[in-house]
Amino acid sequence: MEYNFRLIEKKWQDWWKENKVYKVSNTSDKPKYYVLDMFPYPSGAGLHVGHPLGYIASDIYSRYKRLKGFNVLHPMGFDSFGLPAEQYAIETGQHPAETTKKNIATFKSQLDKIGFCYDWDREVQTSDPNYYKWTQKIFLELYNSYFCNTQQKARPIADLITKYEKQGSKHFSAEQWNGFSDAEKEEWLMQRRLAFSKFGEVNWCEALGTVLANDEVVNGVSERGGHPVEKKKMRQWYLRITAYAERLLQGLETLDFSDSMKEMQRNWIGRSEGAEVSFKVHSPQSTVDGRLLTVYTTRPDTIFGVDFMVLAPELDYILDIASAEQKQAVEEYIQYVKSRSDRERQAEVKQVTGCFTGAYAINPFNGKQIPIYIAEYVLAGYGTGAIMAVPCGDERDFKFSQHFNISVTNIIGNAFNGTEANPTKDAVLQNSDYLNGLVMRDAMKVASDKIEEMGIGKRKVNYRMRDAGFSRQRYWGEPFPIVWKEGVPTALTENDLPLELPHVEKYGPGPDGEGPLANITEWVNTPEGRRETSTMPGYAGSSWYFLRYMDPNNDKEFVSKEASDYWNSVDLYIGGTEHAVGHLLYSRMWTKVLFDLGNISFDEPFKKLLNQGMIQGSSRFVYRVQPSTAFGEKDVNSTQIFISFDINEKLSSGEINSKWLFEKISTLSKELSDWHNQNNDIPTYTINKLHVDVNIVDGVELDIEAFKKWKNGEYANAEFILEDGKYICGVETEKMSKSKYNTVNPDELCDKYGADTFRMYEMFLGPVEQSKPWDTKGIEGVHRFIRKMWRLFYSDSTFKNNETIAGKPIWTNDTPTAEELKVLHKTIKKIDEDTERFSYNTAVSAFMVCVNELADLKCNKKQILEQVLILLTPYAPHIAEELWNALGNEGSILDAKYPVFNPQLLVESSKEYPVSINGKMRTTLTFALDAAQADIEKEVLANDIVQKWLEGNQPKKIIFVKGKMINVVI
């Protein structure tokens, strides 16, 4: 009986399905464990071998935990709202719901082929009304909540309204509040709601016809498609994530994320400690004389080094400050800044621009008069939009001072060399009055104290993070449960949900930058007012999906308290690093809000995060010789001559020349040969390196016949100049993508080698977290291992063992020897440890070692093999089930008892010691573990090899570490 993985895998996948082996209950005596994959966007391209890497890793861990006695939740679903389906709809007219449905079906069948243990009964799809009903509900929770600064948590907005009615606020009295119109009240409430709407500058992308989030804009162009992005003012929805900045930052301490991941989030949150300081405007003839300008600084210790002040050009009071003489220049500069897109500003970061306002400010510490400038390098949205410039300590300030000829005050003595700023905190302050002699680091506290004492400012913590834009002018997303009437929003109630997406015929944008929904007047206009026409962004549905898996069919709540209390937060979350700041921060925020509001009782969604690396493509190249136009354009294109890799190398190194090449080519192409004979000349040529489909290359050798059929026979007439009778391709590691013809489809590998082989090979490639190139060739090794293991159970016609009959089971019930038990228990220990620490590549190699050793021992004993099968289950579930069953066991091997390591079986009585001379290993000697050190030393010194190195001398000393090594120092 051959190892027939096709039959075996089909058989068990069907059996698992029929018997609901992966169905998970919310009630169990076992401890719970929640393993989650970042759910995929179901793109039309299907899966390539890079996608399942994380899924395999999580599947192994899920099965392992189940074997170890946990009730394991391991669900899967689809993040099915999003731009690509909509763009496809624009191009083809196919409804996104249709393409999404089709794509999901493809994804599921691909995933099922690999044999994952998902409980599909818990599947979620973010574009399903039964799901997005609850996304809309949570939006309403956010809308109807505010962040209470005293309690540092979300509370119902009703509490705030009650407070306003009874006590008012610092902006208005209770009487005033009660006299406000609905519109006026709403205006105040909007400033506190966690989901709120305001006019804001948004990233408008003309080409995509939509607004993009900050993290969807990369270097001034759209992340998708690379289209230019500019600023536009629109009414937008936002999430007040800034309110949670501090808690998001603090929460990181409790999480098991990688350092780089935490660092990225810290960076994004961008906390900085400093102080706000007010400077008086000095402008005697003007009305603004004496007005206070507040700057934000992280370096109050440098306040005596302030030589000028810079304001963001966007601030509304700039023109009030500007002097009569400078007014025109200031206006021109403001115009200039407005005309500049983010893209230009980012491209020209090093260029100094700015404009003097004609006004001065007074340094409150020394009364010095300093000029006030405006410049685009100061951002309106950060701090107060105003800075105090200290050119001796800040590079940008220094450059600015050079450009505008402002003299620089040196407060750090020799630490400043006059040609560049020194941002040190360790210099001793000079020219700084009462701070003189202090190290800057220490002076920061002293200066802050003084600022507060003088009443001219206060300590202040700032965050770089901005509130998250939550509106998209798109069709394929969750509609907002909001109706507008005369500029005042009204929220729908839960009974109105889900507010379903209406059907549209066209997916193009609506008027004035609105989304496609604005075109459907019968949907937009309701008796209660006009519906919000933007939809929610992609991260809406993914910010809480981990909760829905816990209780997917609940039609009363998005998750019941019982279910969320039982499953609690995700124990292990596996996915790529690309969501470091987007998805992970948003879902952390939503979790905290829902925790504050009492919906769930944990405030971090993911305890441990494991980032799988990217699988890169290993591209293959062919080298096409193209004679230049001298030979004639028509013929250039019809010539299909390809040279092998080495020949191209030799050509570029000059080892062979064009003459050699063209003599070769003349034998292949009649036209060329004719031309060659007529002109008696060598045409010039270029070599074009072309991607070739990796699937028609065996290792590096091109399958010439397949190549001729490739691309519908585009190269059917190709001629080749070979090396050693083979066409060898060039190799490069690149991102895996269709256009580079380096994608490998997991389905094909499962068909050819089986899912078990595929799973183990993906893990065998290297550490899960690491990026590595895909090499299909290596899969053979893992496949050999699995077949070798099969042959421990069954003899087959090719297994050269004459004592057994081909195709017959060969396992026995004999009692294992000590040696066999040693192999088993060594493996138990290694697999258990490696699986626990996600070192799956070494675990696979441990299985190989185990099978190699058992084969060498000719061990076909059931008692040993059965245990190995249990260990193997997480990695190769199909073959494990098959053999487990064949051995006479009932039910799924997942319900077997995980083997327990017995250290006593590995206890050795002796050890083969490495014997080093001066730390260099020269020989080995075996001693009993209880041998006396004196005896060992004596015997070591008597050893021939040691004697040789000693050359008759006595050793300086002998290092002996029991059970480890011996080192003779000469």
Add this chain to the structure above:
RNA sequence: GCGGGUGUGGUGAAAUUGGUAGACACGCCAGACUUAGGAUCUGGUGCCGCGAGGCAUGGGGGUUCGAGUCCCUCCACCCGCACCA
């Protein structure tokens, strides 16, 4: 520029606490069995050297009886962030 990470054979990689560097595979080289093999099995394979031996974990230095592992320094590559005061 700032932050995080990685450098080990021809290739993917092991070496969990400082203790036999290169496990396990791919590839390659021999050989066996075969009509045949892209099947299977056996042996070999870091580099230099006939050999004894020497040299090897990006380079240089240090600590140590002993360093891939710890410290200093330099270099290269990858990934984030980037006028955030």
